[in-house]
Amino acid sequence: MGSLAFALTGGIACGKSMAEAAFRALGCRVLDADAAVRALEAPGGEAVGPIREAFGPWAVGADGGVDRRALGAAVFADAAARARLEAIVLPLARRRVEAWRAGAREGEISVFSAATLFEQGWERGWDGVVAVAATRETQIRRMMGTRGMTRAEAEARLAAQLPAEEKARRADWAIWNDADDPEALRGAVARLVAQWKERL
Numbered sequence: 001m002g003s004l005a006f007a008l009t010g011g012i013a014c015g016k017s018m019a020e021a022a023f024r025a026l027g028c029r030v031l032d033a034d035a036a037v038r039a040l041e042a043p044g045g046e047a048v049g050p051i052r053e054a055f056g057p058w059a060v061g062a063d064g065g066v067d068r069r070a071l072g073a074a075v076f077a078d079a080a081a082r083a084r085l086e087a088i089v090l091p092l093a094r095r096r097v098e099a100w101r102a103g104a105r106e107g108e109i110s111v112f113s114a115a116t117l118f119e120q121g122w123e124r125g126w127d128g129v130v131a132v133a134a135t136r137e138t139q140i141r142r143m144m145g146t147r148g149m150t151r152a153e154a155e156a157r158l159a160a161q162l163p164a165e166e167k168a169r170r171a172d173w174a175i176w177n178d179a180d181d182p183e184a185l186r187g188a189v190a191r192l193v194a195q196w197k198e199r200l
Contacts, residue, residue, distance in 0.1 A: 001200055005101050005110040009117035010132035011164030012157055013142035015177040015185055016115065019132045022189035023111045029104060033114035033122075036096045037089055041066035050088045055081075090120060097122075109196055118162055118170055127199075130192065131171035132185075133164040138178045 008023070010016030024030045040047040043064035051071070052060050059074075061067040075082040097112060104110050111130075117123050134142075136158065143154040168174035175188045 001106050003104040003106060003108045003110065004127045004196055004199060005104065005112065006196070007117055007123060007126045007129045008111050008113040008132070009115060009123075009129065009167055009171070011134070011139060011161055011167060012115070013139040013146070014132045014134040014164050015175075016113065016132045018182060018185055019130070019175065019177075019189055020111070020113045022186045023193065025186075026190060026193045027109075028193065029100075029108055029110040031097065031100050031110070031112050033093065033097075033112070033116075036093050036100075038068075040089060040092050040096065041068060046092050047089050051085070054084055054088060094122075107200055109193065109200070116161075118167060123170070127196075128172040129170070130173045130175065131164075131167040132175045132177055133168040134176065134178050135165075136163070139164065 008016065008019060010019070020030055020032060037047075039045055041051070042048075045065065048060060048064070048066055051066050055071065055074070059067060059071050061070075071085070075085050101110060101112070112122075112126070114120070114122055117129065123129050139158060140151060140154045143149045143157065144151060147154075149157070168176070173192060175185065175192075177185050
């Protein structure tokens with residue numbers, strides 16, 4: 001019977017988190033890349049020591065975990081610092097993802113969710129890639145409406161990412177989510193899972 005493993009991605013304000021929840025509700029094993037990185041940077045996490053060594057004691061908070069806010073602010077506008085951080089965190093995160101994937105049991109469907117899947121070169125080796133996408137205008141409207149951003153802030157955030165339509169083009173399946181209809185999104189996810197189950 002075996003098992004299957006897929007990757008899920010999407011642009012900001014496209015509905016990736018909602019799709020992730022839908023996959024989980026349908027019984028898929030789901031690992032979120034951000035959660036994996038947070039675990040590495042939490043007190044006792046594997047990335048804490050190397051980050052302290054690379055950036056200094058200020059990068060670690062009083063609780064013994066990485067001060068994500070301070071470190072995020074420091075690397076946001078500094079490409080060299082961001083590359084240094086990624087060189088520490090990404091190999092550790094990849095190992096964690098590989099161990100998680102290897103833990104799948106017979107008949108299980110695993111979904112690895114990562115906003116920067118294509119940007120980090122994590123799209124290879126899966127049984128397929130799903131992208132949740134929306135038009136640029138939908139993304140801007142949602143960021144302004146739900147996150148309180150100005151149009152300029154929303155556009156700046158989009159400029160820093162691979163466009164949602166490009167992610168959709170590169171993926172094996174694209175779920176377009178412009179309608180603000182959670183039920184339609186959940187229905188699209190359910191149809192995909194039903195299709196995958198036929199392959200098990």
